[in-house]
Amino acid sequence: MKTFxxxxxxxxxxxxxxxKMADLRSMLEKNNFENVRTYIQSGNVVLDSKETAIPLLEATISAAIKATFGFEIPVLVKLKGDIQDILKRNPFEETANNSDKRLYYVLLKTAPDRDLVKAFETERYENEGFSVASDCVYLVCNKGYGNAKLNNNLIERKLKVEATTxxxxxxxxxxxxxETL
Known part of the structure; x- marks a missing residue:
């Protein structure tokens, strides 16, 4: 059993x-996920699963959402350890320590093409900084994410990968x- x-x-x-998060938890439990916990209303879930193949987990959850709620949405699954690694590799540690309200993580479903990354890294955005890794784009939005030009949609378009922030x-x-149960 692994935590995702x-x-x-x-x-x-x-x-x-x-x-509703209660409905989401119930649906996931009916699909054999265990220890299902949600955080706020924006689709953040921690769960345990015997299945460890991430593409299969994403497909299973996506299909269950479509069957239960009647619409499709992008689903991204990461191991808890992968999220811990992303946090440890944060190149903007000072920002995280001083103002976590300006630091965002654009989590990538797949690694972007290196040529697209190189082209993207040449771009500049006023009051915004970023660093691209294979599984995440780290963002510092000095004027807040709501005012950022560099957002999830732009990153998906530039890197041609599915992402969520x-x-x-x-x-x-x-x-x-x-870590807690």
């Missing part, structure tokens, strides 16, 4: 694709939830 962090993209935003506090909380 499941990130759903685009639920409960502006009245679209509504899923979480703030530093949420990432820390998800790891913490994965």
């Amino acid at each position: 962090i499941v990130l759903l993209r685009g639920i409960n935003v502006s009245g679209q694709k509504q899923i 979480r703030n530093h506090r949420t990432m820390l909380r998800l790891v913490e939830m994965g």
Whole structure:
């Protein structure tokens, strides 16, 4: 049994694709996931599974959401240890220590093409900094993520990968939830 962090993209935003967390937990438990815990209303789940193949987990959860709630959404699954590694590799540690409200993680479903990364790394955005890794784009948004030009949609378009974004506090909380039962 391994602990996974499941990130759903685009639920409960502006009245679209509504899923109550109690209903999400129930659906996941009916699909043989154990110790299912959710964090806030934006699709953050920590769960345990005997299945360890991440693509299969993503497909299973995606299909269950479609069958239960009637719509498709991007589903990204990471091992708890992978999230811990992403946090440890954060190149903006000073920002994390001083103002975690400015630090964001764009978690990538697959590693982006190196040529796309090279082209992207030449771009500059006022009041924003970023660093690209194979599984994450680290963002510092000095004026807040809501005002950032460098956002999830832009990163998906530039790197041609599916992604979802979480703030530093949420990432820390998800790891913490994965360690406690």
